Amino acid sequence: MNDPHMPPHPMKLMGRAMRGFSRLADAALRDLGFATGQLPVLVSLKHRQTLSQAELARIAQVEQPSMAQLLNRMERDGLVQRMADPADKRSRLVSLTADAGERMPQARAVMQSLSQQALAGFTPEELAQLTELMARLNQNIDRMADAADSL
Incomplete structure (x- = not known):
């Protein structure tokens, strides 16, 4: 049972933020023919021209x-x-197809705008601290995944 006096668990808050942000981003990107689940592929191909399916999965x-x-x-x-x-x-x-490449700058602008709105009201110091904490969390999760993969 949830105790109303206890603050929510940080992982719950991050999950909620990510789901909400993804929902908003999907709606905004839909008009451009993109979805948030495609972003790792689109960005990777934009930077590296061609990649194998295995590289993209990794x-x-x-x-x-x-x-x-x-x-x-x-x-x-x-x-x-x-x-x-x-x-x-x-x-x-x-x-990437030429058409997708031409639409990528618009998608990037959409994502930057949404990110700015989501982070509104944070001071530069708070953003730096949040970034450092999230980087550390990701390192922990990467270590956990590596350990699970080696079993």
Whole structure:
């Protein structure tokens, strides 16, 4: 039973913030033909031109079958294209379509605006502290994941 005098657990608060932010971002990005779940793929391909499905799965921290499904939808929607890897005919390389690349700056502007609104009222010092704390939390979670993977 929840005690109304106890502050909420930080992990609960982070989960709620992430779900709320994702819901708002999905609604805003929908008009551009994007979704928040696609952002790790879109940003990675924008910076690196072409990547394998395995590399994208590692970057997005999802399993290969989940990445395959995401890439199938993105290819269907004209956001990415796949081509045979000249170095390994069994593998396929993924790249952004020109159309997706042209819409990326608008999506970035949407995400920056939403981030600014979400962080409104925080002082520069508070933002620096929040960033440091979240980085430390992510390091802990990465260590936990690495330990679980090595079992």
